[in-house]
Amino acid sequence: MGVGINVEHLNAWYGTTHTLQDINLNLPANHATALIGPSGCGKSTFVRCLNRMHETNPIARATGVVKMGDLDIYKDANPVAIRRRIGMVFQRPNPFPTMSIYDNVASGLKLNGFRNRAILDETVERSLKSAALWEEVKDDLKKKSGASLSGGQQQRMCIARALAVDPEVLLMDEPASALDPVSTSKIEDLIFQLKSQYTIVIVTHNMQQAARVAENTGFFLNGKMVEFDSTHKIFTNPKDKRTEDYITGRFG
Amino acid sequence: MSSNPSHPQPAEDDSALRSPMRAPLTWTRINTARRYLVNHLVTVLAILSTLLVITPLVAILMYLLYKGASSLNLAFFTHIPAPVGEPGGGMANAILGSGIVLALASLMGIPVGIAAGVYLTEFGRGKLLATAVRFTADVLNGVPSIVMGISIYSLVVMQQHHFSAFAGGVALAVMMVPTITRTTEEMLATVPHAIREAALGLGVPKWRTVLSVSLKTASPGIITGCMLAFARVAGETAPLLFTALGNQFWSYKLTEPIAALPLQIYVYAISPYDEWHRLAWAGSLVLIVMIMVAVTLVRIYASRGVLKGAS
Numbered sequence: 001m002g003v004g005i006n007v008e009h010l011n012a013w014y015g016t017t018h019t020l021q022d023i024n025l026n027l028p029a030n031h032a033t034a035l036i037g038p039s040g041c042g043k044s045t046f047v048r049c050l051n052r053m054h055e056t057n058p059i060a061r062a063t064g065v066v067k068m069g070d071l072d073i074y075k076d077a078n079p080v081a082i083r084r085r086i087g088m089v090f091q092r093p094n095p096f097p098t099m100s101i102y103d104n105v106a107s108g109l110k111l112n113g114f115r116n117r118a119i120l121d122e123t124v125e126r127s128l129k130s131a132a133l134w135e136e137v138k139d140d141l142k143k144k145s146g147a148s149l150s151g152g153q154q155q156r157m158c159i160a161r162a163l164a165v166d167p168e169v170l171l172m173d174e175p176a177s178a179l180d181p182v183s184t185s186k187i188e189d190l191i192f193q194l195k196s197q198y199t200i201v202i203v204t205h206n207m208q209q210a211a212r213v214a215e216n217t218g219f220f221l222n223g224k225m226v227e228f229d230s231t232h233k234i235f236t237n238p239k240d241k242r243t244e245d246y247i248t249g250r251f252g
Numbered sequence: 253m254s255s256n257p258s259h260p261q262p263a264e265d266d267s268a269l270r271s272p273m274r275a276p277l278t279w280t281r282i283n284t285a286r287r288y289l290v291n292h293l294v295t296v297l298a299i300l301s302t303l304l305v306i307t308p309l310v311a312i313l314m315y316l317l318y319k320g321a322s323s324l325n326l327a328f329f330t331h332i333p334a335p336v337g338e339p340g341g342g343m344a345n346a347i348l349g350s351g352i353v354l355a356l357a358s359l360m361g362i363p364v365g366i367a368a369g370v371y372l373t374e375f376g377r378g379k380l381l382a383t384a385v386r387f388t389a390d391v392l393n394g395v396p397s398i399v400m401g402i403s404i405y406s407l408v409v410m411q412q413h414h415f416s417a418f419a420g421g422v423a424l425a426v427m428m429v430p431t432i433t434r435t436t437e438e439m440l441a442t443v444p445h446a447i448r449e450a451a452l453g454l455g456v457p458k459w460r461t462v463l464s465v466s467l468k469t470a471s472p473g474i475i476t477g478c479m480l481a482f483a484r485v486a487g488e489t490a491p492l493l494f495t496a497l498g499n500q501f502w503s504y505k506l507t508e509p510i511a512a513l514p515l516q517i518y519v520y521a522i523s524p525y526d527e528w529h530r531l532a533w534a535g536s537l538v539l540i541v542m543i544m545v546a547v548t549l550v551r552i553y554a555s556r557g558v559l560k561g562a563s
Contacts (some may be wrong), residue, residue, distance in 0.1 A: 220532040
């Protein structure tokens with residue numbers, strides 16, 4: 001089951017650039033939340049702060065409180081443990097090229113020292129089924145490299161890989177931006193199904209996509225969150241002029 | 253009408269206006285023939301250069317076969333050198349000695365070289381120590397092998413008060429390290445950052461990410477670097493002159509002087525005896541074939557289990 005995330009006064013920097021300025025946001029459990037905004041507005045930085053990937057960059061820094069349930073992830077936890085509970089899917093599919101499809105999906109478990117064959121087999125099958133990829137790859141699981149799949153298949157494999165470690169939250173940073181329309185719609189269907197079990201945050205440049213998959217939407221601009229509301233309200237009756245301008249395509 | 257400024261008349265020379273439509277045709281026609289020619293010329297040049305590069309290699313191998321093959325027999329691989337004037341004898345002890353010294357050098361040089369390369373790419377980015385290590389490796393790479401021999405002589409042999417296989421191994425290991433370090437660093441740098449992030453994002457610790465993702469992805473290039481370093485030191489004579497010293501008898505103790513093929517070849521080649529000259533040729537042939545076999549075996553071993561579609 002998913003767990004909600006509460007963000008208070010989150011600030012982030014790259015070097016001296018103040019990328020995120022005082023973000024306050026509540027991501028409810030088992031819902032999908034979309035983040036929209038022009039390029040460079042801080043959406044990706046925001047999701048990377050949620051699983052402490054932001055700090056893997058040596059010049060990056062973040063302050064503020066991010067709570068997953070009761071756990072303050074910047075105070076009480078170590079970043080490696082947090083990333084097992086908050087999975088991430090990246091903008092471009094990033095399979096491990098030396099690993100088979102099976103090993104790619106099992107990598108989160110295997111690289112953390114998990115060896116039980118039966119449970120690995122079962123997890124790989126379940127994760128690939130959740131990611132709607134099982135039927136397409138079940139015959140080549142251990143024969144083919146993860147990098148031999150098509151772009152759309154690779155991305156679904158990366159989603160399966162993230163699901164295999166059984167996270168409670170799934171962060172998706174423009175998961176369909178490098179994909180063709182057919183693959184995109186498959187990924188969207190997937191997000192729609194997954195949100196009954198996971199809390200999902202999806203960054204997207206595609207406003208129809210936000211409207212299709214997310215209950216709530218946040219609009220980011222120049223490192224600030226301008227508006228956060230139900231997706232329906234953001235798209236039909238935004239409170240802020242800037243949100244309206246962006247949604248109607250007047251800038252961005 | 254003709255003087256109305258808002259309706260400019262066509263200029264007398266309107267080729268500039270029409271050229272975008274007409275010019276490409278003639279332009280292409282002229283140049284395809286030329287490009288075709290240039291293309292073929294350069295292809296032929298490339299083939300000739302390739303031939304030029306492999307000619308010395310093939311020539312050396314052929315000459316070694318011609319000079320050395322006739323002296324190769326079972327005794328060469330099973331017997332130790334015979335005294336001057338006595339027929340027969342072989343280089344069995346030198347073949348074993350080379351194997352021991354090279355194994356020792358690889359055992360010491362490869363882990364240190366790879367570890368240093370890992371530090372440079374994965375942990376030392378932008379750090380002063382990394383710059384120092386990189387600089388040292390480049391300088392070390394340029395140190396003449398005879399200097400390396402003398403250095404290890406004073407650092408190891410003089411301390412232990414005797415020549416030894418161990419000292420020879422150290423000398424060759426030190427020569428292997430810079431090549432391996434720099435290749436490892438460069439190969440790791442070609443591993444896309446996105447793959448490291450994928451592992452970190454799954455909650456895999458950094459050390460595990462480096463071992464199982466970065467190093468594994470870069471391994472074909474790193475193995476090539478190790479093989480290059482190995483092949484280079486396998487034929488080194490100078491660093492062994494002051495360290496392993498050489499030996500005419502069976503020896504496999506690391507604390508004693510040991511024979512090695514390059515040393516044996518050197519001693520035999522400068523000797524005044526025809527019989528020894530022939531054995532030196534045979535030894536050279538064996539050395540080259542041994543290096544080729546070792547490199548091929550590692551390549552075959554490393555390409556095992558490569559998956560369909562892996563890049």
